[in-house]
Amino acid sequence: QAQLQESGPGLVKPSQTLSLTCTVSGASVSSGSYYWGWIRKPAGKGLEWIGRISHSGSTNYNPSLRSRVTLSLDTSRDQFSLKLTSVTAADTAVYFCAREEASPGLYNYGMDVWGQGITVTVSS
Amino acid sequence: EIVMTQSPGTLSVSPGETATLSCRASQSVRSNLAWYQHKPGQAPRLLIYGVSTRATGIPARFSGSGSGTEFTLTINSLQSEDFADYYCQQYYNWPPWTFGQGTKVEVK
Numbered sequence: 001q002a003q004l005q006e007s008g009p010g011l012v013k014p015s016q017t018l019s020l021t022c023t024v025s026g027a028s029v030s031s032g033s034y035y036w037g038w039i040r041k042p043a044g045k046g047l048e049w050i051g052r053i054s055h056s057g058s059t060n061y062n063p064s065l066r067s068r069v070t071l072s073l074d075t076s077r078d079q080f081s082l083k084l085t086s087v088t089a090a091d092t093a094v095y096f097c098a099r100e101e102a103s104p105g106l107y108n109y110g111m112d113v114w115g116q117g118i119t120v121t122v123s124s
Numbered sequence: 125e126i127v128m129t130q131s132p133g134t135l136s137v138s139p140g141e142t143a144t145l146s147c148r149a150s151q152s153v154r155s156n157l158a159w160y161q162h163k164p165g166q167a168p169r170l171l172i173y174g175v176s177t178r179a180t181g182i183p184a185r186f187s188g189s190g191s192g193t194e195f196t197l198t199i200n201s202l203q204s205e206d207f208a209d210y211y212c213q214q215y216y217n218w219p220p221w222t223f224g225q226g227t228k229v230e231v232k
Contacts, residue, residue: 039168047160047168047211047223062220063125096168108215110158110173112180117167 002027004097004115012091012122018084022097022115029078030055035100036080037111038071040093048093052100053080087122094119126150126217130210130224136232143199145227147212152192156216159188159197162226163208171210172197199229207231 008020022036029036037052051061053071061069070083084091094117102108127150137143147157159172170179172188175195185200199206212224 041162046225047162047213049213049219049221049223051219060219064220098168102215108156108173109177110170110179110213110215111160111168112170114167114169116165 002099002113004099004113006095006097006115006118008118008120010119010121012087012120013124014088014122015086018082018087018091018120018122020082020095020097020118020120022080022082024078024080024099027078027099027113028075029073029080030075033101033103035060035102036071036073037098037100038082039096039098039111041096041117042090042093050082050084050095089122092120092122125220126153126214126222128212128214128222128224130212130227132227133225134228134230136230137202138232139202139204141202141232143202143206143229145197145199145210145212145229147190147195147197147224149193149195149214151217153214153216155191156214157188157190157195158213158215159186160211160213160223161206161208162211168211202229 003025012018035052038050068085096117097115098111099113100111129148131146155175160168162168176188209226
């Protein structure tokens with residue numbers, strides 16, 4: 001059974017870069033059936049989709065974050081990562097990684113496996 | 125961007141009763157809609173995809189319906205473990221995928 005686990009610093013200074021990694025176990029990020037995504041939840045607010053990366057490395061980003069976000073894949077370690085530059089207090093949130101089973105134009109079965117989330121605070 | 129609007133914001137229900145949650149899309153998402161359950165400190169859980177298909181391991185008391193722009197999640201015979209936040213999400217028009225703001229189901 002697939003499991004995902006986020007890791008990274010819990011505190012980032014304003015204007016710096018937030019870097020998180022999601023480690024996948026029980027599945028392979030190289031699988032052609034899945035996308036690997038990031039979602040965040042600020043306190044008291046709803047879920048916000050950040051972006052996703054496919055097994056081949058193609059990416060889709062939320063337009064509101066596109067200029068600051070980079071997703072990458074490490075198939076040798078079954079990990080994928082998020083980098084968010086020039087962070088502000090508005091980027092303080094719980095960050096989740098998730099697996100999405102989809103094939104564009106054919107099917108999408110939703111985000112079926114999620115990590116527990118990691119709290120990231122942006123503060124000096 | 126498709127805006128998803130959920131109602132009500134908070135739903136107070138007694139255990140054993142039925143909860144009905146609504147989700148409206150600002151434009152048609154056809155059948156590309158999912159529901160998630162989230163409890164604080166836990167990973168969100170996929171309940172429903174494709175409007176009405178239950179994800180693996182989801183009890184039959186959870187059901188989804190609707191089409192186009194209006195969708196409903198129904199939870200029959202609410203159990204103690206069902207009190208949580210619920211989010212709808214569209215995956216028809218991207219980027220981005222968008223979520224509703226959530227409905228909190230609390231004990232009455």
